[in-house]
Amino acid sequence: MAVQRLDNAAARALFLDRHALAEQPAGPAKGDALLELIHRLGFVQLDSINTVARAHDMILFSRRPTYRARNLKRLYEVDRTLFEHWTHDAAVIPMAFYPQWHLRFRRDADLLKARWKNWRRDGFEERFEAVLRRIRDHGPVSSSDVGSDERKGSGGWWDWHPSKTALEYLWRSGALTVVGREGFRKVYDLTERVIEADLCPGALPCDEGATVDWLCNAALDRLGFATSGEIAAFWDTVRPDEAKPWCERALARGEVERIAVTCADGSDRPCLARFDAVEAADRARPAPGRIRVLSPFDPALRDRARAERLFGFHYRIEVFVPEAKRKYGYYVFPLMERDRLIGRIDMKARRDAGVLQVRALWPERGIRWSPARTRRLEAELDRVRRFAGLDDVGFDAGWLRDAL
Secondary structure (H helix, E strand, O other): OEEEOOHHHHHHHHHHHOOOOOOOOOOOHHHHHHHHHHHHHHHEEEOOOOOHHHHHHHHHOOOOOOHHHHHHHHHHHHHOEEEEEEEEEEEEEEHHHHHHHHHHHHHHHHHHHHHHHHOOOOOHHHHHHHHHHHHHOOOOOHHHOOOOOOOOOOHHHHHOOHOOOHHHHHHOOEEEEEEEOOEEEEEEEEHHHOOOHHHHOEEEOOOOHHHHHHHHHHHHHOOOEEEEHHHHHHHHHHHHHHHHHHHHHHHHOOOOOOEEEOOOOOOOEEEEOOOOOOHHHHHHOOOOOOOOOOOOOOOOOOOOOHHHHEEEEOOOOOOOHHHHHHOOOOOOOEEEEEEEOOOOOEEEEOOOOOOOEEEEEEEOOOOOOHHHHHHHHHHHHHHHHHHHOOOOOEEEEOOOOOOO
């Protein structure tokens, strides 16, 4: 039987549709509507860097321009329809998925105990009872509320004191739940106080096979098409040696089929997809022509290798690269137009002056930066400026650079 094929344009269309980037950026962005969007994406990565706005806020704003940070905060801290935990990084996740995280709690408990001992986080296990007792008796705490006699140095990861490490471990293993943030510092409470009793770890048996099945299905549905490795990496809970046999079982059950996906360089990549993937790609709406600024941590770009295969867009964040060795800049935002990533922009909110300052923009190779594109960029920057609470947009001299 012939293998179905998704050409590159169809693959982009399906992928962008699954990531809510194929439709016009519009619509309600709070309450149930915002929760439904996050459910569709699967999760939204949290990040502390605030060059223009925090990553999670930029992710949601790029899809729903009426979004404001307080809308996510309400879902997370008041309505409790989201919880915070780990995928490939810290993220907010629909509370409906919470039972599927019991496996993650168990695996993180084993992984982190071994890892942090190797990283010389000595003494954190002895602090478990004291930390739990403090929270039980006095209510939610942040890392600044515990271990005052243990602190040293600057407070970075390398200086985590035992009680701070205990807090993180108890959260990652499910005994504690993050109930909000002060600034960007996590606030922890006992899980039994926050999560409904019938959802708490221990209330439900952790069926490993059923959880792996759910995670793999949910990953494939959000990716549109994928290899077993991409399915495993989506939530970063399923191991590659579990995803591969899951794929074989799904094929044997007739739940998926093998397809060929054409990459941006013209090569074909074998993937798995639902039987309606080709039709779903045909039904996907053409992506809007307006330029959109994306977060470096946007779900569509999280898997950098997949984004490069699909869009021919090589992207690496340079936050941890010494300034002299950076190719572009500290925190450079990708630019999307229709179904293409057309460039990247280095900009920063100068809050003291109320200005969104554009330092540089590099078009991708093959992109002609016309006056019409500049007008579309200016319209988007004005939207971002208003979202960030700034008064004006400024451009450095020589801001439009040559492609690198």
